[in-house]
Amino acid sequence: MNRELDDMFELIKKLCNSHGISGYEDEIRDVIKAEIEGFVDEIRVDKLGNLICIKNGNDFTQMLTAHMDEVGFLIKHIDDKGFLRITPIGGWFSQTVLNQRVVIHGNKGKVYGVIGSKPPHLMRDEERKKVIEIKDMFVDIGAENKDDVKKMGIEIGNAVTIDREVVKMGNRVTGKAFDDRIGVAVMIECLKKVETSSTVYAVATVQEEVGLKGARVSAFSLNPDVALAIDVAPATDFPGGETANVEVKLGKGPAITIADASGRGLIASKKILEWLKTAGEKAEVDFQLEVTEGGTTDATAIHLTKEGIPSGVVSVPARYVHTPVEVVDLRDVEATVKLVSKAVEIAEDIFKF
Ligand code: CO
Ligand code: ZN
Numbered sequence: 321m322n323r324e325l326d327d328m329f330e331l332i333k334k335l336c337n338s339h340g341i342s343g344y345e346d347e348i349r350d351v352i353k354a355e356i357e358g359f360v361d362e363i364r365v366d367k368l369g370n371l372i373c374i375k376n377g378n379d380f381t382q383m384l385t386a387h388m389d390e391v392g393f394l395i396k397h398i399d400d401k402g403f404l405r406i407t408p409i410g411g412w413f414s415q416t417v418l419n420q421r422v423v424i425h426g427n428k429g430k431v432y433g434v435i436g437s438k439p440p441h442l443m444r445d446e447e448r449k450k451v452i453e454i455k456d457m458f459v460d461i462g463a464e465n466k467d468d469v470k471k472m473g474i475e476i477g478n479a480v481t482i483d484r485e486v487v488k489m490g491n492r493v494t495g496k497a498f499d500d501r502i503g504v505a506v507m508i509e510c511l512k513k514v515e516t517s518s519t520v521y522a523v524a525t526v527q528e529e530v531g532l533k534g535a536r537v538s539a540f541s542l543n544p545d546v547a548l549a550i551d552v553a554p555a556t557d558f559p560g561g562e563t564a565n566v567e568v569k570l571g572k573g574p575a576i577t578i579a580d581a582s583g584r585g586l587i588a589s590k591k592i593l594e595w596l597k598t599a600g601e602k603a604e605v606d607f608q609l610e611v612t613e614g615g616t617t618d619a620t621a622i623h624l625t626k627e628g629i630p631s632g633v634v635s636v637p638a639r640y641v642h643t644p645v646e647v648v649d650l651r652d653v654e655a656t657v658k659l660v661s662k663a664v665e666i667a668e669d670i671f672k673f
Contacts, residue, residue: 325491325650331355331508332493332653333486335501339423341392341409342527344479345369348388352504352524359511360522366541369526370534373511377519380668383544383629384510384520384660385535385618386503386551387528390496391642393480395424395459402463404433406454406480410529414454416643421483422459428473432483433461484644491650492570498646500528502636502653503550509657510664518668525618535618539625546595546630546671549619550660552648553577553610553635561639566612568637570649573606574656577617577633585616586623592632595670599663605655610635630671634660 334355340348349371353363362374371388391410398404404424408417417435424431435457440448459480463469486495507522514520521542525534539547553575555561555568568575576596579587588596600607623631636656639647 324654328505328509328650328653329488329493331505332502335504336486336495336497339425339481340389341394341479341481342389342530343409344425345388345526348501349524352388352508355508356511356522366538368534368537370538371524372538372542373522375511375520375522377517380518380672381542381544382518382520382664382667383539383542383547383622384507384522384664385525385538385547385549385622386507387500387526387534387618388504388524389526389529390481390499390501391529392482393422395474395476395478395480398466398469398474398476400466402461402465402469404459404461404469404474406457406459408454411642412454413642415451417454417457418452420644423481423483424459424461424474425479425481426473427475427478431461431472431474433459436460482644489647492647493650494645494647496644496646498638498648499552499641500550502552502638502648506550506636506653506656506660510661513657514661514664516665516668520664528618532616532618532621536621536625539622539629543626544629546667547619547622548660548663549617549622549631549633550656551617551633551635552638552641554615554641555637555639558639566610568608568610570637570639570647571651572608572637573652574600574659575608575610575635575637576600577619577635578609578611580610580612580620580633581616582613585620586631586633588632589630591670592630595667596632596634596659596663598670599666600659602666603658603662605658607659608637634663
């Protein structure tokens, strides 16, 4: 593996091993800030918690976004025996959640817990076939009663994240929170490399997973000439994935979104597509085109801001999105950095009239 991919792996580890569900992005925001400092002229945090990084330039302004929140849970109930009940923050498939090890972000620091379940030994035949819903699951933090829980600094409203560290699998990596810390990694690397005379706003947004909230307010305040959301695209190249009839594969380069959520999210304009395809060609990277029925990105909120902001999406293909075992190919991450950097470089020529 070459040095660039090694550096990328280290950055991905740092970002994805950090924690922060929607609305609780403090830890990950500090990690990102430390990585970006020195590569931009100004960094500020807005009222909703977005991290806004500015590279000064002329009056043509472009906005890059990658959301820093991850899917997780909030504690909603603590019972007398010391077990916790949780509510999902972001989209989870319940079968993914069962028996995961989790981190509870308590008032006295991190506490580990497990999402327990009845072992097969104790199950009746009909129980084995049933999917358990998240509302029926519980977190065991080793407490013996409610008082114990309190002593550990845990209370209703504490955030819960998955406990899973990034590891390498050949040219690929696996871990949690790839959606969208991989996008954040791309944005950071792009800021380090890109050369442009225009002004660049790079925004690590909050609360994307619960309604594109950070993108909405930051786009309103920055009102850029053009915007690009960097995210992950659910890949379909695994057994059974092909039934989705979406052509996004690992190792084939970044995906450019034509339309998402069957057009209810973003329908990229011809100009946006011309911009991103040209960037891909000039950067000499393979790219894929994506039309999906589900899922949207920050661009959905941004493009409807004020009188309309031309917006696009470039994504790193990722398998098993919204699970603790997401997988991306480091070569795709690197290729996405190249495409996005080139897009930033040529944006002014394409969009300035
Ligand atoms: Co997501
Ligand atoms: Zn995302």
